């Protein structure tokens with residue numbers, strides 16, 4: 001049985017008191033036993049939420065370096081020292097605004113695995129890629145480093161999030177069938193690289209304008225194991241409804 005996961009990416013939203021209200025709301029709710037609910041608040045709040053028991057806490061990023069003169073960055077070791085279990089890497093906003101490359105993202109994955117933190121590895125094509133029917137190639141190349149360089153044991157610890165860039169924050173959602181097609185393609189790449197045990201085990205989340213009104217249909221697809229939620233994760237009722245959409 002693959003793990004079902006709903007992760008809320010709060011991005012750069014909410015001041016401290018707003019973040020606390022949302023966190024306390026989410027901590028006080030009850031979720032199905034077979035769904036892992038994760039929230040990824042801005043990094044300055046991570047430590048104060050690290051004792052959460054009902055939701056798991058994720059970072060939105062991590063440094064590819066272990067320590068030293070890297071002003072403004074924080075390391076996987078630091079995340080592990082506050083008992084964090086998850087970190088998002090390779091989000092399209094990091095790829096676009098911070099020019100993150102596949103190699104840099106791979107180095108972040110390695111760093112996280114070294115400290116026992118699960119990377120939530122994001123991939124996804126732009127609208128141009130999809131319109132030019134290049135979307136499978138783009139996603140395959142984004143995954144190529146982790147597929148070719150990690151051991152099967154390392155890869156089995158990863159969560160993948162497929163987020164078509166054109167659907168992020170736009171209100172446009174991939175058709176459940178189109179999303180399923182890409183998720184099944186990703187799983188087939190994992191199968192080719194690591195075999196069926198790992199390809200069947202790995203959770204692949206969908207992200208991009210996922211909300212209470214479309215989550216059920218998306219999550220009912222064979223290869224969609226949950227969601228990475230942006231906007232709709234900033235409202236506790238929406239997020240709860242998405243968690244209850246399996």
Ligand code: PGA
Pocket residue numbers: 009163167168169170171207208209210228229230231232
């Ligand atoms: P969205 O963001 O749900 O607001 O589209 C998803 C994400 O960027 O992870």
